[in-house]
Every structure is written in structure tokens, then in C-alpha cells.
């Protein structure tokens with residue numbers, strides 16, 4: 001029998017039916033927890049372009065920590081990050097709920113509200129450090145550790161990052177049971193983690209979420225379709241997997257729309273038309289959810305730079321882009337920097353530039369007249 005619900009999850013942060021190709025990050029993290037204080041996986045950095053699965057990985061790592069009875073605080077960087085962290089660290093009722101432990105004497109008393117001064121930027125590093133230490137002391141009585149995860153780290157204020165780095169460094173020096181994972185767009189590494197004041201975080205274990213090999217996508221499609229009661233053949237699986245280019249968000253879109261096309265016919269068998277129609281729908285969604293927003297707000301010259309890049313099938317050197325634009329390398333360098341800062345392009349290891357998100361190249365080629 002065919003499932004009623006579509007198993008694919010093409011939404012931001014939506015947990016996919018099968019988490020493909022991320023075994024190593026998860027294992028490194030689990031080893032970090034299991035190997036005790038000082039293990040490398042206890043400070044982790046996860047980067048990747050939009051839609052590569054950073055938020056999903058944070059959820060999974062949170063689950064792994066919870067399964068070990070750790071307390072987990074999940075935050076997203078934006079103004080007031082440290083203040084929110086302090087409040088959560090001090091929320092003892094929340095802690096009781098999370099750990100499902102009965103109140104004991106050590107938990108008696110309401111949370112103390114903080115004065116303005118303690119939350120001032122100047123005092124924040126100390127306030128956060130104390131709040132962390134107090135929380136960990138409570139947790140250690142129950143043999144539990146503390147995991148803090150921060151999503152969208154590229155949007156964090158430098159002062160917040162300094163406070164967090166200082167506080168964590170202290171806990172680690174004092175051999176407390178703590179782990180922290182930061183996730184964000186690749187630029188965060190150069191912006192925040194190369195900052196002199198935050199050098200401590202350079203020791204973090206770095207994980208870049210890259211594309212997933214197409215054969216792993218195909219295998220996952222096979223399992224997911226079959227498990228949901230849909231019949232799909234090997235050739236169709238291969239076509240569907242190839243259309244994703246291994247881009248996680250596209251994997252969910254393609255799966256979702258193919259499944260949906262068969263579902264619309266009330267069928268438990270995938271036809272070739274469902275595959276082609278599904279891929280077309282997935283591309284439309286990807287354009288709307290990723291390509292158009294990525295290009296939105298860019299100037300005509302930014303676009304000209306991207307179009308010059310799109311002339312090549314792979315990464316381009318800055319000189320080549322300038323030449324294609326008919327401009328000086330200096331002129332092109334300005335736009336290169338702007339686009340890197342906007343996370344639309346990325347620098348390859350060889351110093352060339354490539355699109356941060358696959359499919360942007362194809363999108364620009366298709367819309368060459370705009």
C-alpha cells in the first residue's frame with residue numbers, strides 16, 4: 001500500500017526522510033561527546049552554501065546529544081544573541097522540563113532576574129560565562145553535559161562572538177562538560193573565525209557540507225520511494241538523482257514532485273512522465289526559493305559579473321571574468337568582493353570564483369536577456 005503522506009521534505013530545516021552523506025560529521029560529533037572533555041568534536045564549525053543542510057545537521061546533532069541525556073540549547077544568531085543565551089541558561093524550569101527530572105533542593109528558588117548592567121555589552125562576557133558555569137554545575141549533578149548550537153552564525157555580532165568564545169574557553173579550561181556547534185555560510189569562517197580576538201575558535205573542528213554523490217542520492221531515492229509504497233525503476237531513479245546534482249534542497253524538491261505527480265493520478269507506480277514533470281516542477285521551485293532571492297537586490301554590474309562567470313562550465317579566475325566583461329581586473333575585483341560578501345559566489349581553493357549554489361549558472365544562462 002502506498003503511503004498517504006509524501007515522505008520528502010522540501011522546506012528550510014525540514015528533516016529529510018533520509019539524511020544522505022553526512023555520516024562523518026555526525027560520527028565526529030558523537031565521538032566528541034563520548035571521548036570526554038577536551039575531545040576535538042566538542043567545538044565544531046559547520047559551513048555550506050544555502051540549502052546544503054546546515055540547520056538539519058544541527059537538529060540531528062542536538063538529538064544525538066539529547067539521547068545521551070545532555071541538555072541542548074539551540075539558538076540562531078541575530079541581535080541580542082548573548083542576552084537570549086543568558087536567559088535560557090538561567091531558565092531553570094525549562095531545564096527541569098528538558099531533563100524530565102523531579103525538582104530537588106538544588107533546583108529550588110525562582111530564576112534571578114538580571115539587572116540592566118549585567119546584560120550591557122561590557123559585562124556580557126562575564127555574565128555569559130557565569131550563567132554557563134552555573135548551568136553546567138547543575139547539570140553535572142545529574143551527570144549531564146551542555147550542548148549549545150548556533151545557527152546562521154554569519155549574522156552574529158562580533159561582540160557576541162567574543163563573549164561566547166571567552167565563556168566557552170573558560171569552561172573548557174576548567175574541564176567542564178560542554179560542547180558547542182556553530183553553523184553558517186562559508187564566509188563566516190573568514191569573517192569571524194580569523195578575527196584576532198576569537199583565535200580560540202580556530203581550533204574548532206571544521207566541516208564543510210558539500211554536494212552529495214549522485215549514486216548515494218539514487219540509493220536514498222530507491223529506499224524512500226519503496227518504503228512509501230511507490231514503484232520506481234532503476235532508470236527513473238538514475239534520471240531523478242542526476243537532476244539533483246547532489247544539492248540537498250534539490251534532492252527533496254525532486255523527490256517531492258515526482259512522488260506528488262504519481263499521487264495525483266492516485267497511482268502507486270511512477271511513470272516516466274511523472275519523473276520529467278517532477279523535475280520541471282522542482283526546477284521552478286528552486287528558481288523561486290533559491291536563484292531569484294540570491295540575485296535579488298544585486299546591481300546590474302553584479303549581475304554582469306555573474307553572467308561573465310556563467311560563460312564557463314566551472315570556476316573562473318578573476319582575470320578571466322574581467323576579460324569577459326571587458327573591464328580592468330581592479331574593476332572586477334570590486335564586484336568579486338561584493339558578491340563574496342553577499343554569499344552568492346565562493347572562492348575555490350585555487351583562488352578562482354564559482355557559484356555558491358549550483359543551478360545559479362543554469363538560471364543565468366536561461367535568463368541571459370534580462
Ligand SMILES: Nc1ncnc2c1ncn2[C@@H]1O[C@H](COP(=O)(O)OP(=O)(O)OP(=O)(O)O)[C@@H](O)[C@H]1O
Nearest residue numbers: 011012013016020050051052053054055056248249
Ligand atoms: N543530508 C541530506 N540529505 C537529504 N536531504 C537533505 C540533507 N540535508 C538537508 N536536506 C534537505 O535540504 C533542505 C535544506 O536543508 P537546511 O534548511 O538544513 O539547509 P541550510 O544549509 O540550513 O540552508 P540555509 O543556508 O538556507 O539556512 C531541506 O529540505 C532538507 O530536508
Ligand SMILES: [Mg+2]
Nearest residue numbers: 013054055151
Ligand atoms: Mg539553515
